[in-house]
Amino acid sequence: MSLSEFALIERYFRKAGAMRSDVQLGVGDDAALLQSPPGAQLVAAVDTLVAGVHFPHGSPPASIGHRALAVNLSDLAAMGARPAWALLALTLPEIVEPWLEEFTAGFAALARAHDVALVGGDTTSGPLTVTIQILGHVAKSTALVRSRGRPGDLLFVSGTPGDAAAGLAIEQSKMPASSDPDGYLRKRFLYPSPRLALGDCLRSYATACIDVSDGLLGDAGKLAHASGCGLEIAFADVPVSEELVSAVGEQRARELALTGGDDYELCFTVPPSEVARLRHNLPPERWGYCCIGSLSETSGTVVTNKGSVIEFSHSGYDHFSS
Ligand code: ADP
Numbered sequence: 001m002s003l004s005e006f007a008l009i010e011r012y013f014r015k016a017g018a019m020r021s022d023v024q025l026g027v028g029d030d031a032a033l034l035q036s037p038p039g040a041q042l043v044a045a046v047d048t049l050v051a052g053v054h055f056p057h058g059s060p061p062a063s064i065g066h067r068a069l070a071v072n073l074s075d076l077a078a079m080g081a082r083p084a085w086a087l088l089a090l091t092l093p094e095i096v097e098p099w100l101e102e103f104t105a106g107f108a109a110l111a112r113a114h115d116v117a118l119v120g121g122d123t124t125s126g127p128l129t130v131t132i133q134i135l136g137h138v139a140k141s142t143a144l145v146r147s148r149g150r151p152g153d154l155l156f157v158s159g160t161p162g163d164a165a166a167g168l169a170i171e172q173s174k175m176p177a178s179s180d181p182d183g184y185l186r187k188r189f190l191y192p193s194p195r196l197a198l199g200d201c202l203r204s205y206a207t208a209c210i211d212v213s214d215g216l217l218g219d220a221g222k223l224a225h226a227s228g229c230g231l232e233i234a235f236a237d238v239p240v241s242e243e244l245v246s247a248v249g250e251q252r253a254r255e256l257a258l259t260g261g262d263d264y265e266l267c268f269t270v271p272p273s274e275v276a277r278l279r280h281n282l283p284p285e286r287w288g289y290c291c292i293g294s295l296s297e298t299s300g301t302v303v304t305n306k307g308s309v310i311e312f313s314h315s316g317y318d319h320f321s322s
């Protein structure tokens with residue numbers, strides 16, 4: 001990718017994100033020069049998507065561009081941070097211009113929506129792999145972490161987890177497309193919405209926060225473990241979308257909500273004394289979150305349904321293999 005590499009970067013990547021005044025030098029030099037606001041802490045995360053592993057081969061290029069950024073933005077949302085800059089390392093098996101155009105459009109739409117500038121990257125030849133590093137800011141010592149939950153804190157989740165796992169199954173033809181007549185579930189997998197506004201507000205209420213990427217049960221368990229607590233979840237309180245219920249039934253929908261992946265929702269804890277203020281200032285109907293349980297003194301995760309304990313395996317088994 002010698003001569004065409006330069007043209008490619010100029011055409012697709014120089015203007016692929018938002019314009020920000022804190023970018024003193026962006027794409028085109030050996031490195032970017034960026035100005036952090038005074039008093040802020042720099043927040044950094046990186047995530048890689050590999051074709052055939054993190055998305056099916058042949059996924060819509062716009063979705064790949066969107067998801068690669070969304071999964072990183074979700075990590076910043078979980079810290080209560082505001083994103084500012086992204087770097088994109090792209091490995092391509094070949095240069096296909098219409099593919100690049102759609103990929104960049106998917107990336108750019110989400111980047112501009114969240115005021116993220118693309119300030120650099122790397123372009124190489126090989127099996128399709130997309131790595132994005134995200135940089136952002138949070139006011140000093142206010143970031144949300146996983147480890148400050150306390151026994152008795154209530155556990156919340158945003159959105160309707162499980163949709164994306166079903167959407168992926170449909171993309172992989174493991175579930176019939178007819179079960180998703182409006183394409184809602186597929187859209188939830190292909191174009192996740194990172195909960196940046198919610199994360200930003202939660203710094204005033206939450207004791208701990210994690211983004212849900214590997215399944216709610218497992219990720220909530222990581223939060224509880226990091227906080228030195230156990231976890232109780234009420235199966236019947238796990239939120240599920242109407243679309244997921246009509247595709248797989250209510251029981252299966254809640255199982256998927258607990259054990260599916262790729263949700264990019266936020267799971268967070270709030271002390272009981274703060275819950276009234278949370279609900280008043282961030283009405284749950286408007287912000288789309290609900291209480292599903294609480295942190296406990298005893299380690300381990302307990303899921304209860306109508307008074308009895310139900311067993312769940314956390315291991316990332318394939319939900320749709322027969
Ligand atoms: P170098 O050899 O110094 O690594 P490159 O030729 O790889 O430089 O890149 C030239 C410029 O283009 C650099 O500023 C780099 O950050 C940027 N760049 C390369 N690939 C991408 C990409 N996929 N997205 C955004 N910027 C990129």
Ligand code: MG
Nearest residue numbers: 121122123124
């Ligand atoms: Mg390079």
